[in-house]
Amino acid sequence: MTASTPYIVPKEPGGGRALTLAALVHAALFVFLWIGIAWQSQTPVTIEAEVWDPVPREAAPLPEPPRVKEPEPEPKPVVKEAPKPKVEEPPVVKPDIALEKEKKRKEEEKKKRLEEERVAKEKKRLEEEKLAKLKEEESKKRLEKEKADKAKKEADDKKRREEADQKLMAKMREDEMKRMTGAVGTGGTGEAPKSQGGRADGDYVQRIAAKIRSNINYIVPEGLQGNPPVEYEVRLLPDGSVAGIRKLKSSGIPGFDEAVSRAIERSQPYPRDKSGNVPSTFIGIHRPKDQ
Structure with missing residues (x-):
């Protein structure tokens, strides 16, 4: 194809064969229809025949008349005997x-x-x-x-x-x-009631220790090991009353220490010593087994 020639659509191959095949199919269909219509238009031929049996047969017997059913006799009533009472025997209890x-x-x-x-x-x-x-x-x-x-x-x-x-x-x-x-004013009178002695001597301590022991209320426990002492320092007033009590050494038994302290208080007022004065202090030593 060039610029001077127009465009031409090419023919498809096999076009003639297709036309020929279509014509043959239509022709075959026409023949088939023509033969079928002609076969159906013919009139069918009918044949009739009669069959005879040469052996004679007897006629069937007439049916028997119906029989009259006789009434059945009534059944006699059956009298049932009353059941005999069952006597139960008492169970036999075995000793075992x-x-x-x-x-x-x-x-x-x-x-x-x-x-x-x-x-x-x-x-x-x-x-x-x-x-x-x-x-x-x-x-x-x-x-x-x-x-x-x-x-x-x-x-x-x-x-x-x-x-x-x-x-x-x-x-x-x-x-x-x-x-x-x-x-300073009078040169001192030295009156005994207005003065107080110093620390108590041994004889005074032993005398008041007996008085204190008589006022100790304590039961010594059984099995107490040893005889531990308790030591008190007692300060006294000029009239013999207790001014203060200080524990210097404990016995290790709180009940006994407390009993001795109460006995010291119950034993007041304390007496005068040989000089006619009340000592200012004394040391008391007491042991539980010595009561």
């Missing part, structure tokens, strides 16, 4: 079986009784444990209260002793000032 049952019954009663006793004992045990627990709690509370009361008493005693010591010191300073004032 009766003994076995009685033995079994007694064993069951015994088991039941033992179970009831066990339940009662368990209940009683629980009640006793509960009661013991309540008693223990009450005892614990009582001991705590006693301990608190004892601590309070000790605190009060300590406070009272401190106050007594302060009063003693104030009185001693006042007496000393009076003594010094009197000595």
Whole structure:
């Protein structure tokens, strides 16, 4: 194809064969239709025939007349005999079986009784444990209260002793000032009621130790090892009353130490010594097994 020639669509190959095949198919269809219509338009031929049997046969017998059914006789009523009462024989109990049952019954009663006793004992045990627990709690509370009361008493005693010591010191300073004032103004009179002796001598300590021991209220525990001493320093006023108590050495037995301290307070007022004065202080030593 060039610029001067127009475009031409090329022919598809096999176009003639297709036309020929289509013409043959149409021709075959036309022949088939023509033959089928012609075959259906012909009139069919019918033939009739009659068949005879040469052997004669007897005619079938006439049916029998229906028979009249005779009535059946009525059945005689059957009288049923009353059943005889059944006599039950009492069961025969064998001795061995009766003994076995009685033995079994007694064993069951015994088991039941033992179970009831066990339940009662368990209940009683629980009640006793509960009661013991309540008693223990009450005892614990009582001991705590006693301990608190004892601590309070000790605190009060300590406070009272401190106050007594302060009063003693104030009185001693006042007496000393009076003594010094009197000595300066008048040259000193040396009156016994206005003066107080020094530390007590051995004879005085032994004399008042017996008085203190008579006031000690203490039970020595069994099996006490040794005889440990407790040592107190006691300060006295001019009238023989206790101004203060100071523990110098403990015996290691708090109950005994406390008993000795109370006995020292109960033994006042203390007497005068040989000079006619009350000593200002003395040292008291006491042992639990010496009471």
